[in-house]
Amino acid sequence: MPIDPPAFREMPSWIFDLDEARPIALPTRPPSYLRHHRKDLQERFFQGGAQAMPDYELLELVLYRSLPRADVKPIAAALLEAFGDFNRIISAPLPRLLEIDGIDTAAAEDLKIVEAAAHRLARARVMQRPVISSWDAVVDYCHTTMAHRETEQFRVLYLDRKNILIADEEQARGTVDHVPVYPREVAKRALELNASALILVHNHPSGDPTPSDADIAMTQRIRDAAAALDIQLHDHLIVGKAKELSFRSSGYL
Numbered sequence: 001m002p003i004d005p006p007a008f009r010e011m012p013s014w015i016f017d018l019d020e021a022r023p024i025a026l027p028t029r030p031p032s033y034l035r036h037h038r039k040d041l042q043e044r045f046f047q048g049g050a051q052a053m054p055d056y057e058l059l060e061l062v063l064y065r066s067l068p069r070a071d072v073k074p075i076a077a078a079l080l081e082a083f084g085d086f087n088r089i090i091s092a093p094l095p096r097l098l099e100i101d102g103i104d105t106a107a108a109e110d111l112k113i114v115e116a117a118a119h120r121l122a123r124a125r126v127m128q129r130p131v132i133s134s135w136d137a138v139v140d141y142c143h144t145t146m147a148h149r150e151t152e153q154f155r156v157l158y159l160d161r162k163n164i165l166i167a168d169e170e171q172a173r174g175t176v177d178h179v180p181v182y183p184r185e186v187a188k189r190a191l192e193l194n195a196s197a198l199i200l201v202h203n204h205p206s207g208d209p210t211p212s213d214a215d216i217a218m219t220q221r222i223r224d225a226a227a228a229l230d231i232q233l234h235d236h237l238i239v240g241k242a243k244e245l246s247f248r249s250s251g252y253l
Contacts (some may be wrong), residue, residue, distance in 0.1 A: 038064055055086040066107040075102035090115040091148040119145050131163045139244055146203040146239045154181050154202040158195035167193050181218050183225040190231050200236040209240035
């Protein structure tokens with residue numbers, strides 16, 4: 001008697017649900033024209049330096065590091081459209097950078113690392129050095145760290161008896177047109193550091209370093225509080241986008 005073959009049954013679905021490696025789309029190399037463009041930018045950078053490159057090309061070089069397979073040209077263009085120039089891009093807050101299409105967390109963090117490196121380099125030129133003999137470096141440092149911020153920041157440079165910069169500290173952050181400053185806190189910190197003199201610095205995000213009436217009144221209050229402790233206020237710098245204003249040179253002190 002013939003035996004019927006076993007009936008075909010579909011294999012149970014659980015056989016295919018084991019923890020096996022799923023196929024994934026492997027990243028592909030960027031197109032040849034992008035690789036050639038990147039190589040050309042790198043060669044020009046190392047031969048001629050950053051001075052020979054416009055902002056958008058320097059920005060592309062930075063973005064290549066964190067977005068190696070992307071076409072970074074439109075991303076660089078979007079950043080420049082949103083913020084204006086290279087300095088304002090790296091100075092922008094992290095959440096604002098992440099709003100730009102194509103910028104992920106890695107790219108935004110790399111831009112902030114570039115900013116930190118620039119600040120560290122500028123700061124090294126002024127710390128533990130006489131302020132009077134390195135005044136241009138002090139102004140450059142203040143411009144580098146503050147000129148491109150979107151909100152006001154108030155910093156105090158503390159000096160010893162030889163006018164050597166011993167500390168540079170942020171005292172307060174504010175809005176686009178105001179920053180709260182407390183003269184007693186500034187004087188108290190000067191005592192803690194055994195400072196003999198101060199330089200006040202804050203920025204105007206509008207770009208115009210002209211002092212407001214509030215700026216002048218606040219400076220006078222800090223000068224009086226410091227003088228009561230035999231601490232001299234050397235100057236107050238207001239940092240604009242393209243230039244700085246010195247209270248002492250302008251006759252406000």
